[in-house]
Amino acid sequence: AQSVSQHNHHVILSEAASLELGCNYSYGGTVNLFWYVQYPGQHLQLLLKYFSGDPLVKGIKGFEAEFIKSKFSFNLRKPSVQWSDTAEYFCAVNALVNSARQLTFGSGTQLTVLP
Amino acid sequence: EPEVTQTPSHQVTQMGQEVILRCVPISNHLYFYWYRQILGQKVEFLVSFYNNEISEKSEIFDDQFSVERPDGSNFTLKIRSTKLEDSAMYFCASSGGLDGTQYFGPGTRLTVL
Numbered sequence: 001a002q003s004v005s006q007h008n009h010h011v012i013l014s015e016a017a018s019l020e021l022g023c024n025y026s027y028g029g030t031v032n033l034f035w036y037v038q039y040p041g042q043h044l045q046l047l048l049k050y051f052s053g054d055p056l057v058k059g060i061k062g063f064e065a066e067f068i069k070s071k072f073s074f075n076l077r078k079p080s081v082q083w084s085d086t087a088e089y090f091c092a093v094n095a096l097v098n099s100a101r102q103l104t105f106g107s108g109t110q111l112t113v114l115p
Numbered sequence: 116e117p118e119v120t121q122t123p124s125h126q127v128t129q130m131g132q133e134v135i136l137r138c139v140p141i142s143n144h145l146y147f148y149w150y151r152q153i154l155g156q157k158v159e160f161l162v163s164f165y166n167n168e169i170s171e172k173s174e175i176f177d178d179q180f181s182v183e184r185p186d187g188s189n190f191t192l193k194i195r196s197t198k199l200e201d202s203a204m205y206f207c208a209s210s211g212g213l214d215g216t217q218y219f220g221p222g223t224r225l226t227v228l
Contacts, residue, residue: 032215043221044158044206051214090158094215101146101215102171105158 002027002095006106013081014114021076021109023091032094033074034103035065039087050074083115117141119220121207127226128197136192136223138207147190148208148217149182158206164190197227
C-alpha cells in the first residue's frame with residue numbers, strides 16, 4: 001500500500017523567507033502527486049500537481065514542487081513567503097494501480113508566516 | 116469557477132442516530148469521493164463512486180456507511196448508527212474523467228455526542 005510522509009509538522013517563518021516542505025512517498029510504481037493547501041476555515045484547494053513530463057511543476061501563488069523519482073520525493077518550495085501563506089499544506093499521492101483513484105494524504109504541515 | 120458544495124457545514128447528533136451528509140459535485144465530473152479527517156489526524160479515504168456504484172472503499176467504510184447518488188446532482192454519505200469515533204470533518208471530492216485531479220468541498224464537521 002502507498003504511504004506519504006511529511007516530516008515537518010509545524011514550520012514557522014518570517015515574511016520573505018524561503019520555504020521548502022518535504023514530502024516522501026512509498027510506492028514503486030507510477031504515481032500522480034499533489035499538493036493541497038487548507039487556509040484557516042477553508043476547504044482543501046489544489047496548489048499544484050505532477051502527472052508526467054517536466055519534474056519541476058509550478059502551481060498557484062508562486063509555489064513550485066520538484067518530483068525526484070530516485071528519492072521518492074515531491075518537495076514544495078516557494079522562494080519568498082507571505083503572511084497570507086499561513087495555512088496547512090498536504091501532500092497527496094495517487095498510485096496508478098488498477099485505475100485506483102484514491103488519494104493517500106500525508107499528515108500535513110502547518111505553516112505559520114510571521115509578519 | 117465551479118465548486119464542490121457540501122451541506123450542512125456542521126452537524127451535531129446523538130450516538131446511535133443516523134446522519135446524511137450531502138454533497139453537490141462539480142456538474143460534469145464523473146468520479147465522486149468521500150474522505151474524512153479526525154481532528155489532528157490525516158485526511159483518510161473512505162470511498163469512491165463511479166457509474167452509480169462504489170469503485171473503491173477503505174476498511175473504514177464498513178456496513179454502517181453507505182453512499183448514494185439519488186439524482187443527477189447530489190452525492191450523499193449516510194452513517195446509519197453514529198459512534199463517538201465518527202466525529203470528524205467529512206470532505207466530498209469530485210474529479211473529471213481525464214486527469215483524475217480531485218476537487219474538494221468545504222467539508223461537514225460531524226460531532227457525535
